[in-house]
Amino acid sequence: xxxxxxxxxxxxxxxxxxxxxxxxxxxxxxxxxxxxxxxxxxxxxxxxxxxxxxxxxxxxxxxxxxxxxxxxxxxxxxxxxxxxxxxxxxxxxxxxxxxxxxxxxxxxxxxxxxxxxxxxxxxxxxxxxxxxxxxxxxxxxxxxxxxxxxxxxxxxxxxxxxxxxxxxxxxxxxxxxxxxxxxxxxxxxxxxxxxxxxxxxxxxxxxxxxxxxxxxxxxxxxxxxxxxxxxxxxxxxxxxxxxxxxxxxxxxxxxxxxxxxxxxxxxxxxxxxxxxxxxxxxxxxxxxxxxxxxxxxxxxxxxxxxxxxxxxxxxxxxxxxxxxxxxxxxxx
Amino acid sequence: xxxxxxxxxxxxxxxxxxxxxxxxxxxxxxxxxxxxxxxxxxxxxxxxxxxxxxxxxxxxxxxxxxxxxxxxxxxxxxxxxxxxxxxxxxxxxxxxxxxxxxxxxxxxxxxxxxxxxxxxxxxxxxxxxxxxxxxxxxxxxxxxxxxxxxxxxxxxxxxxxxxxxxxxxxxxxxxxxxxxxxxxxxxxxxxxxxxxxxxxxxxxxxxxxxxxxxxxxxxxxxxxxxxxxxxxxxxxxxxxxxxxxxxxxxxxxxxxxxxxxxxxxxxxxxxxxxxxxxxxxxxxxxxxxxxxxxxxxxxxxxxxxxxxxxxxxxxxxxxxxxxxxxxxxxxx
Numbered sequence: 001x002x003x004x005x006x007x008x009x010x011x012x013x014x015x016x017x018x019x020x021x022x023x024x025x026x027x028x029x030x031x032x033x034x035x036x037x038x039x040x041x042x043x044x045x046x047x048x049x050x051x052x053x054x055x056x057x058x059x060x061x062x063x064x065x066x067x068x069x070x071x072x073x074x075x076x077x078x079x080x081x082x083x084x085x086x087x088x089x090x091x092x093x094x095x096x097x098x099x100x101x102x103x104x105x106x107x108x109x110x111x112x113x114x115x116x117x118x119x120x121x122x123x124x125x126x127x128x129x130x131x132x133x134x135x136x137x138x139x140x141x142x143x144x145x146x147x148x149x150x151x152x153x154x155x156x157x158x159x160x161x162x163x164x165x166x167x168x169x170x171x172x173x174x175x176x177x178x179x180x181x182x183x184x185x186x187x188x189x190x191x192x193x194x195x196x197x198x199x200x201x202x203x204x205x206x207x208x209x210x211x212x213x214x215x216x217x218x219x220x221x222x223x224x225x226x227x228x229x230x231x232x233x234x235x236x237x238x239x240x241x242x243x244x245x246x247x248x249x250x251x252x253x254x255x256x257x258x259x260x261x262x263x264x265x266x267x268x269x270x271x272x273x274x275x276x277x278x279x280x281x282x283x284x285x286x287x288x289x290x291x292x293x294x295x296x297x298x299x300x301x302x303x304x305x306x307x308x309x310x311x312x313x314x315x316x317x318x319x320x321x322x323x324x325x326x327x328x329x330x331x332x
Numbered sequence: 333x334x335x336x337x338x339x340x341x342x343x344x345x346x347x348x349x350x351x352x353x354x355x356x357x358x359x360x361x362x363x364x365x366x367x368x369x370x371x372x373x374x375x376x377x378x379x380x381x382x383x384x385x386x387x388x389x390x391x392x393x394x395x396x397x398x399x400x401x402x403x404x405x406x407x408x409x410x411x412x413x414x415x416x417x418x419x420x421x422x423x424x425x426x427x428x429x430x431x432x433x434x435x436x437x438x439x440x441x442x443x444x445x446x447x448x449x450x451x452x453x454x455x456x457x458x459x460x461x462x463x464x465x466x467x468x469x470x471x472x473x474x475x476x477x478x479x480x481x482x483x484x485x486x487x488x489x490x491x492x493x494x495x496x497x498x499x500x501x502x503x504x505x506x507x508x509x510x511x512x513x514x515x516x517x518x519x520x521x522x523x524x525x526x527x528x529x530x531x532x533x534x535x536x537x538x539x540x541x542x543x544x545x546x547x548x549x550x551x552x553x554x555x556x557x558x559x560x561x562x563x564x565x566x567x568x569x570x571x572x573x574x575x576x577x578x579x580x581x582x583x584x585x586x587x588x589x590x591x592x593x594x595x596x597x598x599x600x601x602x603x604x605x606x607x608x609x610x611x612x613x614x615x616x617x618x619x620x621x622x623x624x625x626x627x628x629x630x631x632x633x634x635x636x637x638x639x640x641x642x643x644x645x646x647x648x649x650x651x652x653x654x655x656x657x658x659x660x661x662x663x664x
Contacts, residue, residue: 001458002409006433008459049649077334078518085643086418088438092521092641096654101338101518103446104438104641104656106420114435118450125457126333127340145645186410186433189424309436311419313477317381322428324436 004218006185006211013180014123016330017130017173018069019290021283022060024139024165027275030265035287036166037064043140043165051089054138057167057279058083058094062134065169065286069130069176073098076171077128080115082106083136083278084163085145090136100132108307109204109233110187111135112168112282113326116303117184119172120328129174136167137277146197146312159199161235161276164264168282170290179293183329185218187211189309191322197315201238201261201273204306207323208234209245211304215327216251223253227298230289232281232305232325233261235273260284281305293332300331336550338517338543345512346455348662349462349505350401351622353615354392356471356497359607362597367619368498369396375472375497382472383421389499389611390415390426390468397464397501397618401508405430408503409460412447414438415468415610416495417477422468432464440639441536441565442519443467444500444614445658448635449516451504452660461506468499469609478529478644491531493567493608496596500614502622511625515661517550519543521641523654529647533570533593533605536638539655540566541577543636547659548583555585559630562621564613564637564657565593567605592616613637625664632663 001009021036028039038060045053058081066073079098081091082105095102107114115133122128140150142163148154172181190207208231216222223229223246234242239259246253264275264284285303292298304327310319333341353368360371370392377385390413398405411430413423414437427434439446447465454460472482474495480486504513522539540563548554555561555578566574571591578585596607596616617635624630636659642651 002460051645051649082436082438084419086645087416087440087641087643089641089643089646092654092656093646093651095521096523099520102521102656103450103518104414106414106436106438108419118435121457121459122453125453125459127453127457128334186435188431189427189434191428309419309421309424311417311421313383313418314421314425317383319425322424324424324434 006214007218008184010120010124010182012124013182014120014172015176015178015180016170016290017176017178018065018171019286020061020064020068021168021287022057023283027164027166030269031263032284032288035291036283050138050140054090054136054141055093058090058134058136059097061167061169062132065132065171069171073100076100076130076132079132080105080119081134082111084108084142107324108309109276109278110305110307110324110326111278112285113303113305113328116170116181116328117186117326120181120184123172123174131172132169133172134169135278135282137163137279139163139165142277156272157198159237159273161200161261161273162271163277164275164280166279166283168279168286170286179290179330179332181328182331185211185215185327187325189322189324191320193320195320200276200308201235202241203308203321204234204323205238205241205245208242208304208306208325211325211327213249223251226256226300226302228301229257230301230303231259233276234259234306235261237273293330303328303330338546339550340516342452342456342514344456345514346452346504347508347510347512348502348622349508349510350397350503351618352393352396352400353500353619354389355615359496359498362601363595364616364620368615382470386422386468386470386473387425390422390466391429393499393501394464394466397503401503405432408432408462408464411464412437412451413466414443416440416474439656440641441608441610442637442639442656442658443610444617445635445637445660448502448513448660449518449658452513452516455504455506463504464501465504466501467610467614469495469611471495471497474609488604489530491569491605493532493593493605494603495609496607496612498611498615500611500618502618511622511662511664513660514663517543517547517659519657521654521656523652525652527652532608532640533567534573535640535653536566536655537570537573537577540574540638540657543657543659545581555583558588558632558634560633561589562633562635563591565608566591566638567593569605625662635660635662
């Protein structure tokens with residue numbers, strides 16, 4: 001059922017019956033190390049290329065999540081996945097390993113929320129019973145695709161974020177036990193003219209504000225109605241910008257607000273503004289957050305992943321960086 | 333309602349209440365020239381870059397389709413779009429021009445069917461009333477991204493296809509008049525080991541076969557149950573491969589089978605194996621095909637767009653070319 005302009009309420013409350021997160025060694029040494037299902041010993045994951053490693057991470061997350069749901073791959077009706085690489089090859093080539101229908105989605109770092117929002121519609125509408133929702137990112141594939149060859153040893157500007165090497169997968173189901181996806185708010189592309197590709201937090205904050213305000217207005221809720229409001233990977237700077245922007249709109253984000261990018265790494269790991277990449281919020285959702293909902297620590301969270309929709313071609317042609325944010329409400 | 337393993341039947345039969353196709357000059361001079369809504373005078377479309385032109389084509393198709401439905405942009409609940417460019421910038425940057433929630437999808441040249449299939453679920457499930465489904469491709473952006481700089485004047489191998497400069501958009505609605513989307517079959521990623529990136533038809537034919545066989549099995553139909561079975565852009569070679577593969581599976585594709593890639597250009601335009609690109613099947617669907625359904629010439633068609641899920645990075649790393657095909661049934 002549509003509520004307001006951008007929000008859907010799921011009357012059948014699709015359940016997250018399985019979840020899995022696999023991360024790289026640096027992420028394993030970060031703040032959530034003990035929560036992740038699998039920490040890779042090295043970021044090649046036994047593959048010849050970083051792209052091969054990222055694909056294997058997607059496969060590992062999907063298999064792990066299916067297994068944690070007590071299912072086997074042939075129980076999954078459809079796979080929804082996407083990633084940052086050109087033509088989302090990590091997802092598409094991983095999907096090749098499964099005899100499951102596949103829909104590729106692209107929302108940059110908003111992909112985890114995008115797959116959950118679309119997946120929840122497909123389950124709630126009675127179209128599919130079990131859906132795998134997955135995304136991933138890898139520092140070394142993203143760095144050389146979007147920025148510089150790693151070998152260059154380029155200096156990183158202070159506003160930059162560190163692309164997380166991580167994959168996360170959730171299994172959404174019409175039956176079973178687990179946290180429920182009760183609402184989804186679909187975001188609009190928002191562009192306030194940021195051109196600095198090393199300041200993704202500032203570029204994405206307006207889209208986060210846009211979706212968050214739309215969510216509160218559509219649902220007649222306020223920040224204090226959620227045990228936790230967690231954004232994808234705005235990082236330290238971007239999440240501070242979001243707090244300011246929301247205050248201008250009359251919403252005070254308090255201690256129940258946090259950002260996955262800001263939390264992923266320890267300070268001494270020098271991630272500058274924090275983590276980024278599709279896998280950042282995907283891996284924290286599919287480990288720490290879902291565990292805390294299951295244990296009862298959080299009863300109702302708003303999970304909003306944010307994406308910067310740029311490409312190197314767009315940037316080279318002088319374009320600004322548009323952002324998008326999709327949100328899902330997950331309840332115990 | 334799910335039927336068999338991969339097919340959904342839409343009980344509320346979402347309607348295509350608006351459609352629009354914009355194409356380049358070469359496409360305008362092709363077999364469907366008189367059917368397209370707008371033929372660009374030059375393939376820059378008044379923009380400084382080909383990428384800018386492709387984005388403007390997406391915007392034009394969306395505005396045109398909304399207008400043809402007798403609606404205005406604020407009547408559209410959500411936009412589903414994707415394209416071939418890295419990080420689907422044509423779609424995302426075009427979405428920035430509209431104050432409409434946006435979901436990016438990526439299925440390479442299968443995107444028109446992917447957006448319609450997902451869109452039909454979202455309408456049929458009662459989540460949204462009006463959805464814009466759009467995709468586009470541009471010869472000059474695809475050529476320089478996937479193959480060689482245009483300035484190189486590279487020779488094209490005989491199995492290659494010509495990326496169509498075209499955009500198509502459909503407006504799906506829960507109400508109104510127009511052809512109905514009655515079923516969708518979601519494809520699996522299929523890879524038979526083709527490594528020749530200049531032979532997309534052969535790479536995609538097995539995925540087309542996979543989805544077509546799944547559709548016939550799920551729905552207990554046969555090729556003769558459709559007035560027309562139309563594939564996306566297998567081209568001359570790929571569609572012949574599909575005919576052979578289907579015959580091996582016990583299905584004879586007869587005179588009611590055709591391929592958008594094969595039909596797009598005139599022989600004297602020397603497109604080699606025919607047209608390709610997301611815009612190829614999208615523009616033919618949103619002009620010729622929908623018109624012929626409306627006029628009663630076709631009562632029931634199976635529209636199946638096919639995509640090759642490669643990237644230049646995957647190819648350079650020695651990977652084969654996986655394909656995917658999604659199908660929708662459109663009835664008068």
